[in-house]
């Protein structure tokens with residue numbers, strides 16, 4: 001599903017960027033250009049980042065031998 005229509009950025013791409021270290025909306029904005037046009041996607045993009053960071057932290061805390069750089 002597209003989150004940022006102006007820049008054709010999908011939720012999947014945002015989740016992947018989070019896994020590569022874009023753990024804040026600011027970093028995502030800088031890396032993928034999300035929110036650089038009309039800005040209507042900012043809230044949804046920030047929500048995707050926040051939720052995926054939380055999911056990855058939960059995985060990290062339950063799997064001692066699996067550590068993501070968060």
Ligand code: FES
Pocket residue numbers: 003004005006007034035036037038039040041042
């Ligand atoms: S929908 Fe993301 S900048 Fe317009």
